[in-house]
Structure formats: C-alpha cells, structure tokens
Amino acid sequence: MLIDVKMAWRNIWRNPRRTILTVLAIAFACVLLVFMLSFQFGSYDTMINASVKINTGHLQVQAEGYQSRKKMELVISDPRPVERMLDGIASVSAYTCRARGFALISTEKRSYGAMVVGVEPDREARVSTLKDIVQKGRYWNSPPTPEDLSGALVGRLLARNLGAEVGDEITILGQGRDGSVAATVLTVQGIYASGMDEFDRSAVHIPLATFQEVFFMDQAVHEVVVIADRLSSVPSIKATLQNQLARSAAPEKLTVLDWDELMPGLRQAIRMDLVSGSIFYMILIMVVAFSILNTFLMAILERTHEFGVMMAVGTQPGRLTRLVLTESAGMTLVGVMAGVTAGCLLTWYFQLHGIEISGSAELFKQYGIPPRLYPQLSLLSASIGPAVVFVITFLSALYPALKIRRLKPVEAMSH
Amino acid sequence: MDFQLAWRNIWRNPRRTAVILVAVVIGVWSMICIAALMRGIVGGMVKNNIDTLTGHIQIHQRQYPDDPVVDYRITDPLAIQSILKKELPEGSMWSTRVRVNAVASNARHSTGVSMIGIEPEREAHISFIGAAVTQGRYLDESDTSSIVIGKALAEEFETEIGKKIILMSRDAPGDISSRAYRIVGLFQAEMEATEKGYVFIPIHTAQKMLKMGTAVSEIAILLPDADLSETTTAHLKDKIRDGDLIVRSWQTILPLVTAVLKLYDTFVFIWFLVIFVAMGFGIVNTTLMSVFERMREFGLLKALGMRPGRIIRGILTESAAILLLGIIIGNILGLLTNWGLSFGGIDLSELAQGVEYAGMARIIYPIVLVKDILAANLVVLLLGLIVSLYPAVKAARFTPVEALTHV
Numbered sequence: 001m002l003i004d005v006k007m008a009w010r011n012i013w014r015n016p017r018r019t020i021l022t023v024l025a026i027a028f029a030c031v032l033l034v035f036m037l038s039f040q041f042g043s044y045d046t047m048i049n050a051s052v053k054i055n056t057g058h059l060q061v062q063a064e065g066y067q068s069r070k071k072m073e074l075v076i077s078d079p080r081p082v083e084r085m086l087d088g089i090a091s092v093s094a095y096t097c098r099a100r101g102f103a104l105i106s107t108e109k110r111s112y113g114a115m116v117v118g119v120e121p122d123r124e125a126r127v128s129t130l131k132d133i134v135q136k137g138r139y140w141n142s143p144p145t146p147e148d149l150s151g152a153l154v155g156r157l158l159a160r161n162l163g164a165e166v167g168d169e170i171t172i173l174g175q176g177r178d179g180s181v182a183a184t185v186l187t188v189q190g191i192y193a194s195g196m197d198e199f200d201r202s203a204v205h206i207p208l209a210t211f212q213e214v215f216f217m218d219q220a221v222h223e224v225v226v227i228a229d230r231l232s233s234v235p236s237i238k239a240t241l242q243n244q245l246a247r248s249a250a251p252e253k254l255t256v257l258d259w260d261e262l263m264p265g266l267r268q269a270i271r272m273d274l275v276s277g278s279i280f281y282m283i284l285i286m287v288v289a290f291s292i293l294n295t296f297l298m299a300i301l302e303r304t305h306e307f308g309v310m311m312a313v314g315t316q317p318g319r320l321t322r323l324v325l326t327e328s329a330g331m332t333l334v335g336v337m338a339g340v341t342a343g344c345l346l347t348w349y350f351q352l353h354g355i356e357i358s359g360s361a362e363l364f365k366q367y368g369i370p371p372r373l374y375p376q377l378s379l380l381s382a383s384i385g386p387a388v389v390f391v392i393t394f395l396s397a398l399y400p401a402l403k404i405r406r407l408k409p410v411e412a413m414s415h
Numbered sequence: 416m417d418f419q420l421a422w423r424n425i426w427r428n429p430r431r432t433a434v435i436l437v438a439v440v441i442g443v444w445s446m447i448c449i450a451a452l453m454r455g456i457v458g459g460m461v462k463n464n465i466d467t468l469t470g471h472i473q474i475h476q477r478q479y480p481d482d483p484v485v486d487y488r489i490t491d492p493l494a495i496q497s498i499l500k501k502e503l504p505e506g507s508m509w510s511t512r513v514r515v516n517a518v519a520s521n522a523r524h525s526t527g528v529s530m531i532g533i534e535p536e537r538e539a540h541i542s543f544i545g546a547a548v549t550q551g552r553y554l555d556e557s558d559t560s561s562i563v564i565g566k567a568l569a570e571e572f573e574t575e576i577g578k579k580i581i582l583m584s585r586d587a588p589g590d591i592s593s594r595a596y597r598i599v600g601l602f603q604a605e606m607e608a609t610e611k612g613y614v615f616i617p618i619h620t621a622q623k624m625l626k627m628g629t630a631v632s633e634i635a636i637l638l639p640d641a642d643l644s645e646t647t648t649a650h651l652k653d654k655i656r657d658g659d660l661i662v663r664s665w666q667t668i669l670p671l672v673t674a675v676l677k678l679y680d681t682f683v684f685i686w687f688l689v690i691f692v693a694m695g696f697g698i699v700n701t702t703l704m705s706v707f708e709r710m711r712e713f714g715l716l717k718a719l720g721m722r723p724g725r726i727i728r729g730i731l732t733e734s735a736a737i738l739l740l741g742i743i744i745g746n747i748l749g750l751l752t753n754w755g756l757s758f759g760g761i762d763l764s765e766l767a768q769g770v771e772y773a774g775m776a777r778i779i780y781p782i783v784l785v786k787d788i789l790a791a792n793l794v795v796l797l798l799g800l801i802v803s804l805y806p807a808v809k810a811a812r813f814t815p816v817e818a819l820t821h822v
Contacts, residue, residue: 018700025696032689054599071569104518104583110484113518113527161482161516175525202527214672268769280686283445284693289440291697294431298704360450367772 030339033385042376057225095121103174118211137190151189310411328397443745451781459776470635506639532621551600565610634816714818723811734803739819
C-alpha cells in the first residue's frame with residue numbers, strides 16, 4: 001500500500017508543469033468556494049442580526065393569531081408569568097414588552113397614519129437599537145421622569161412628513177383596546193433614523209405605561225420580545241418556552257414565534273440566495289472538472305505502454321486502477337489543500353478588514369445591512385466547497401482509471 | 416489552408432478535443448444563461464416598479480417628491496399636457512393623478528394608505544391597475560364614490576365588495592376631510608405591500624374631496640421604449656420652463672433599482688471572468704499536451720525551415736478552432752435554454768415572501784441581451800487565445816535537434 005502511494009506521488013511529478021496547472025485549477029475553485037461561502041454565511045448573519053436588532057428580536061411571545069391579524073384585542077393580558085419564564089432561561093440575554101396600535105398622528109399642519117409602539121424605555125435599550133439610532137433630541141431617561149412619559153420618539157421620515165421638530169406637540173388619535181376613542185397629546189422628544197425608509201416612515205415610539213393608559217390596555221401588552229445570547233440558541237429557547245407556556249394557566253393562548261416566522265421574507269430570501277449560489281458553484285465545479293479531466297485522461301493514455309509492461313510482469317489490473325486513482329486523488333488533494341489554505345487566508349484577511357461593495361451602501365441600508373460586510377470563516381464554509389470539488393474531480397478521474405481494466409498486455413506494449 | 420490544417424490537427428485526438436470542448440461549451444452556456452437570468456431578475460424588478468405607478472417619467476411640483484402632500488400640486492395640468500402632446504415621441508401615453516397619504520378605516524380597522532385619484536381610462540394604459548382587478552370591476556369614468564382596493568387590504572379589513580370604506584386626509588385649505596367610498600373592485604398585485612398600500616378612486620372625486628380644483632399631484636408618462644426615458648426627460652426639462660415643476664426619469668425616481676442594475680452589471684462581469692479562469696487552466700493544459708506530444712513534428716517542421724511565427728500562428732489557429740466551436744455550440748445551447756425558459760419563466764411563487772423581501776418579481780423571464788452574448792464570446796475567444804500563447808511560444812522555441820531527439 002505504502003509503495004503504491006510513493007509510486008503515485010512520483011508519477012504525479014513526472015510532468016510537473018501539467019500537474020501544477022491542474023493543481024492550480026483545483027485550488028482556484030477551492031479558494032473561490034471557501035471565500036464565497038464564508039462571505040454568504042457572514043452576510044446572512046449580519047442581515048439577520050441587523051433585522052432582529054432593529055425591530056423583531058430573535059423571538060416573540062404573542063397571543064395566538066396576533067402575528068397574522070394584528071388585532072388590538074389579541075393581547076397578553078399579563079406578561080409577568082412570561083417574564084418569569086424568561087428569567088429562568090440562561091441563554092436569554094434580554095427581553096422587553098411592547099404594545100402596538102394604529103393611530104392618526106397630527107401636528108398643527110399635517111396628519112399621517114402611523115403605528116404607535118409602546119416600549120419599556122430601559123429594557124428596550126437592551127433589546128433593540130432604538131436608543132442608539134436617536135439622532136436628534138434624546139432617548140428616555142432611566143428611570144423615566146414624568147415629562148418623559150409624555151415624550152415620543154418619531155422616525156426621521158415621519159417627522160419630516162409631519163413637519164415636526166424636537167419639542168413640537170403631536171396629537172395621537174386612535175382606537176383603544178375596547179373600541180373606544182384613544183387620544184392624547186405628546187411631545188416629540190427625539191427623532192430616530194434606522195436607515196430603513198419603511199421603518200423610519202411608519203412608527204412612533206412612546207413609553208409603554210403611556211400607551212397602556214391611552215389605549216385602555218391595563219397591564220396588557222402585544223409582544224414580549226426576546227434577544228438570545230446567540231442565533232444558534234434560538235431553537236432551544238423556543239422549545240423551552242413552548243413547553244412552559246403549554247403548562248401555564250394564562251387566560252389566553254400564547255405562542256412563541258422565532259425570527260424566521262416573524263420575518264418569513266428574510267429566511268426565504270436567504271434560501272433563494274443559497275440555492276442560486278449553489279447553482280453557480282456547481283457550474284463552476286463542472287467547468288473545472290472538465291478542464292482537468294484531460295490531465296487525468298492523458299496521464300493514462302500516454303502510459304499505455306508502461307501499463308502493458310507492468311501487467312506483463314504480473315501487476316493486477318485492479319492494482320493499476322488503484323494506483324491511477326491514488327495519483328489523481330493525490331493531485332486533487334494537493335490542490336484542495338492549497339486552495340483551502342489560500343482561501344482561508346484570503347477570507348481571514350477580509351474578515352478582519354471587511355469588504356465594501358462600491359455603490360451599494362444605499363441599497364444595503366434599506367435592508368438594514370451595514371455598508372461593510374465581513375465574511376465569516378467557519379468549519380462548514382471552509383470545508384463544504386472543497387469537499388464537493390474533491391468528490392467531483394475524483395469522479396471525473398474514475399472514467400480514465402476504469403479504462404485500464406480493458407487493457408491487454410500485448411496490445412498495450414506494442415502501443 | 417492554415418485553418419484546414421488546424422482543424423485536422425485538433426481531431427487527431429478526438430477524445431481530448433471533445434473533453435476540452437465540453438468545458439468550453441459549459442462555460443459559454445453558463446455565461447449566457449446566468450447573464451440572461453440576472454438581466455431577467457433586474458428586468459422584472461424594473462418592470463414591476465414602472466408598472467406600480469412609476470411610469471418612465473414623472474412630473475411633480477418641485478417639493479412633492481420629498482413631501483408628498485396636497486399642498487404641493489401641479490396647478491395647471493392642462494398646460495403641461497398640451498406641451499406633452501407636442502413634445503413626446505410617437506406612441507407615448509400619460510395620465511394625471513392625485514396622490515396623497517390618507518387614513519383608511521371601517522368599523523373595526525384603520526390603516527395608513529396612499530390614496531390615488533386616477534383617470535380610469537388613461538391610467539389603465541400606463542400602470543398595472545388596469546389589468547389587476549380580479550374581483551368586481553375596475554373604475555369607470557362615470558364613477559363618483561367608488562373605490563378599488565387591494566385584496567390583502569380587504570382581508571385585513573375583513574371587508575368585501577359592496578361594503579363601505581372611509582378615507583380621511585388633509586385637504587388643500589388645511590382641514591381634515593373625510594368621505595365614504597363603496598368598494599367596487601379588488602385588485603391583486605405582484606407585491607403584498609402594493610395591495611395593502613394603495614387605494615384607487617376617480618380623480619375628480621379626489622379633487623373635490625381635497626378641494627384642490629383641477630390641480631393634480633403628478634403626471635406619469637409611459638414611453639414606447641424605456642431606453643428613451645433619459646433623453647426624453649432632458650428634452651422635457653427644456654420645454655417645460657416652469658421653475659416650480661420637476662421632471663424626473665424612473666432612473667432618478669428609483670435610485671435603489673438603479674443601484675441594483677449597476678450591482679448586477681458588475682456581478683455578470685465577475686462571473687464571466689471566474690468561469691473563464693476555470694476554463695483557462697484546461698485550455699492551457701490541453702494545448703500544452705498536444706504541443707509536447709508533437710515535439711518531433713515541430714522539430715521536423717522547423718528543420719524544414721518553418722518560421723517560429725508560423726508555428727505560433729498554427730497553434731493559435733487550433734485553439735481558435737476549438738474555442739470557436741465551443742462558443743458556437745455554447746451559444747446555441749444557451750439560446751435554446753433561454754428560449755425554453757421564456758415560455759413559463761422561472762416561477763418563484765413558492766418563495767413569494769422572500770421574493771418580495773428582495774424586491775423581485777415572482778416569475779423571472781430571462782432576458783438575452785446582445786451585448787452580454789458578445790461580451791461572453793469575446794471574453795472566451797480573446798482570453799482563450801491569450802492563454803494559448805504560452806504553449807504556442809513553447810512550441811516555437813523547440814530547437815530542431817532537441818525536438819528530433821525527443822522520443
């Protein structure tokens with residue numbers, strides 16, 4: 001066995017130029033795959049985390065049906081039991097309660113329809129980016145002062161549309177939980193800009209206590225928003241919560257939704273990107289496979305005479321096939337290893353420095369993606385592409401190797 | 416003569432030629448298909464956006480785009496229209512609209528919408544709404560208090576055709592005015608956001624409700640050819656000498672789509688290069704092999720007095736023959752694939768929400784651009800010949816003695 005490997009290795013380097021070109025082709029494919037996959041995975045994480053941070057959180061507990069119908073009366077009438085459950089789960093890093101209602105927001109000059117979101121100032125700051133994206137005015141104090149309770153944070157575009165500045169009064173006119181008129185006058189205390197036009201155009205944030213009072217909510221909220229310590233602990237938190245909710249005696253039926261269910265578009269967009277990516281990569285690998293198939297083919301065809309001699313002195317055709325396969329596997333392995341190394345180095349460099357795709361910053365902003373993207377090198381992203389390359393090139397080497405079985409020593413030697 | 420010689424040479428080893436040919440064919444085929452798909456995705460995006468009330472060119476009061484309210488209106492749309500009649504290319508169409516934000520509500524629900532007053536007849540020619548009503552009917556000229564809303568909005572509001580809906584918005588004098596409308600039709604759109612965000616009423620009703628006389632919010636123009644929009648916009652800017660108005664092409668109105676267009680342009684080009692590099696290694700290796708095999712032959716030819724330049728030319732002709740053959744087959748396969756896909760398109764309805772998130776169309780029809788095909792073919796042919804130079808020069812450098820003694 002060892003002698004076969006040794007022989008294969010020497011055979012590979014009988015034609016160094018050809019071997020190097022073949023190795024380079026394989027390495028090229030591997031570098032590209034390692035880098036691209038790491039880049040894709042990295043940007044998915046960024047996208048998910050950015051979207052999660054701006055609005056939805058990793059998980060939400062809601063009354064059943066609220067997600068699809070967004071009806072004011074579908075509430076969690078008492079969030080405290082849910083909060084106690086969350087306190088007991090170690091991988092939950094933060095949570096907060098929110099309530100929402102649609103209302104007509106008016107200033108002296110203008111009025112627009114928008115979503116009014118009631119948030120808990122302290123906890124919200126740990127769950128979402130709301131506090132950090134306030135650009136004019138200020139976020140609520142901790143603990144909120146009495147005047148904070150009548151202070152609203154307004155999205156940049158909505159504020160512009162309303163013609164409202166910090167310090168201006170806005171009137172909120174909507175429908176309370178019981179169907180009665182909910183109205184109040186608040187002061188614009190801050191204006192925030194998330195970069196996502198849709199978000200900045202459509203919402204007003206006010207303290208939860210104020211919301212509950214104006215919209216006749218009592219203690220009720222619509223969502224308990226949860227942030228996990230990392231993306232991968234979301235499923236286990238979800239399962240634990242579901243279990244405990246099923247056993248709890250809450251007056252209404254509550255469900256747990258993860259980010260995937262809260263933003264189904266994002267997951268599907270990611271899947272779409274992965275699928276189209278895989279198609280690209282398969283085509284690339286096919287082109288590479290056919291590019292190097294000739295090397296394998298020639299390595300055998302030009303040695304017909306040699307193989308004839310070996311067979312004549314008693315080498316089994318099976319052993320020759322094995323030898324040839326070892327040769328091509330060796331060549332592929334060198335290419336794959338070189339490719340993975342170079343690919344990891346390249347990815348690592350960009351992981352430290354980030355990549356800015358010129359001209360797309362404005363585009364990315366709308367999806368909440370920062371302009372600079374960082375590839376994320378992982379065992380999966382570094383191995384999956386090269387593994388596929390290895391398998392495909394090995395398969396393409398099978399065809400010439402199997403030809404050896406049909407050789408007749410005499411004919412081969414006279415070749 | 417050269418070509419005939421090359422053609423015969425490449426078929427001296429049919430298997431080898433076939434293998435590298437397959438690599439070239441897959442490469443060219445994928446270049447053409449990927450480019451067409453990319454163009455199709457962006458094309459669908461552009462078409463969607465243009466259909467969804469953008470048109471090719473829009474005219475507004477200068478402040479309206481930043482702050483779409485009733486205060487910023489085109490006070491004399493007739494004057495503009497008479498200019499349009501004179502200056503627009505043959506086959507152009509346009510329509511006027513009142514377009515402001517409003518609150519829509521019924522007994523149980525309320526939400527913010529774009530309230531759009533349209534000229535039913537004209538509007539049908541320039542945007543999606545004319546063909547989008549799937550239940551009930553579209554607006555007609557005699558309607559006064561009819562409204563067409565999206566299917567998704569109707570579901571959210573738990574309402575149906577025949578029921579009433581109230582629109583509330585600020586009118587020109589600055590008061591809140593509201594009015595009840597009866598739903599006569601439901602429309603379906605590519606995006607759920609469109610179905611939820613837009614409601615359509617007759618323009619004169621909107622003008623009356625908002626007390627804006629004959630003024631309108633915007634004029635949307637559809638040209639016979641989207642490519643004319645930039646030049647026509649420049650032309651219109653010249654003709655409409657009203658400093659209070661602003662004329663914009665869709666490229667300016669939709670900066671995001673324009674950004675995606677550019678991004679995809681870059682992407683197509685990078686893809687071409689990547690595929691070529693993968694192919695290039697094979698081309699060099701295969702040509703090298705065939706050169707080394709024929710060392711004796713080249714030595715002999717040289718001994719007989721053949722110039723190195725002629726040898727290089729010969730080998731490049733062989734490469735060119737393989738590349739050309741690969742390009743031709745690749746093009747045929749690529750065009751056939753796209754032709755096949757052009758009937759049903761690629762249906763992504765399964766991933767409707769993802770498609771909407773990315774702002775794409777649900778069904779993608781590949782778009783084959785001559786410039787992409789030319790670029791793909793040129794990249795393969797030119798770069799292919801350049802990398803073949805290496806083996807060709809190698810062959811030309813064999814000295815007769817060294818080559819003839821080579822076994």
